[in-house]
Amino acid sequence: MxxxxxxxxxxxxxxxxxxxxxxxxxKPELYKQKSVDSEDEAKGHVEICGKLSFSLRYDYEEQALVVKILKALDLPAKDFTGTSDPYVKIYLLPERKKKFQTRVHRKNLNPTFDETFCFPVAYDDLCNRKLHFSVYDFDRFMSHDMIGEVVVDNLFELSDLSREAVVWKDIHAATTESVDxxxxxxxxxxxxxxxxxxxxxxxxxxxxxxxxxxxxxxxxxxxxxxxxxxxxx
The missing domain is CATH 2.20.25 (N-terminal domain of TfIIb)
Structure with missing residues (x-):
């Protein structure tokens, strides 16, 4: 080299x-000038792009975090037809090599995914991990539009994960500052x-x-x- x-x-x-x-x-924010909008975001103003429902459970036998993406509600229309073709990508950060993705739901602003994914991870290591959901609008001929994201920083704030816990979270519009x-x-x-x-x-x-x-x-x-x-x- x-x-x-x-x-x-x-x-x-x-x-x-x-x-x-x-x-x-x-940190991409170091490479661009601050704007009025970014100052508002820093003060807590974040655009909401619908809601995402999912459940979490830890499988002690398999030593894996079980994540079930249930549904999304009130997604914004990204297509000129007034609808979207949403799907969800999910990571267990900081690891990015391991990711999962739901099926694409055509022309649906309130999709029901009902898909389950398992992340192999030791229970004691969960305190150092966070879940990152990215909601996209599929486009066959162009790059897919990112609708928004949900980040769960502390998994144990939601549940002890010994039993399945269903969670609803606001989908936040992705900003340059929030992208890892x-x-x-x-x-x-x-x-x-x-x-x-x-x-x-x-x-x-x-x-x-x-x-x-x-x-x-x-x-x-x-x-x-x-x-x-x-x-x-």
């Missing part, structure tokens, strides 16, 4: 040396004698699928080094 590098000129940075490796979430794009690992190294900082992008993981094939293009992030000279005021 070809490796390229980025140098940042640090004329006014105190001469001290540090070397750290960090891993964290990719994955994780990035990088290192920073400052060279005092040259007044230069080097940023090394090491790798990415759990990247969100962006292509219609269910994957992403080559992000060129594995052990990539980016270099550029840039003065800081």
């Amino acid at each position: 070809n490796v390229s590098s980025v140098d940042f000129s640090m004329d006014k940075v105190p001469l001290r040396q540090s070397s750290t490796v960090s891993i964290g979430r990719i 794009l994955g994780e990035i690992m990088y290192s920073l190294c400052y060279l005092p004698t040259a007044g230069r900082m080097t940023l090394t992008v090491i790798k990415c993981r759990n990247l969100k699928a962006m292509d219609i094939t269910g994957s992403s293009g080559n992000p060129q992030a594995d052990k990539a080094h980016i270099k550029a000279n840039r003065g800081l005021n």
Whole structure:
């Protein structure tokens, strides 16, 4: 793999040396200007795009979380005909390689899915996981429209999961700030004698699928080094 590098000129940075490796979430909000709408969202204003019903239960014998997607109500019309062709994708984050998807329901704003999926996971690990439901409108010839999403951060707030618990949740319109794009690992190294900082992008993981094939293009992030000279005021 070809490796390229980025140098940042640090004329006014105190001469001290540090070397750290960090891993964290990719935050798209850092790469765009804040708008009035995004400020409203930060204050708790979120558009509701219907409701989603599902049930949760833990199967101790199989050591799996059993998720049954029941139905959706009052979905918005995404097609010019005044209806939608909805389906649901489901992840047990932070793992993105394992996902499930319901059948597509044609021309239906109140679909009944009634489909069951099992995520192999240890019971003690459930406190570190969260469920992510993405509701889409199917399109045969174009990219599918995302209607909204439901995120369950704390599974044990809903039930102890020893018996099936039916849940209704509002479907929130997806915003750039709410989309989990994955994780990035990088290192920073400052060279005092040259007044230069080097940023090394090491790798990415759990990247969100962006292509219609269910994957992403080559992000060129594995052990990539980016270099550029840039003065800081």
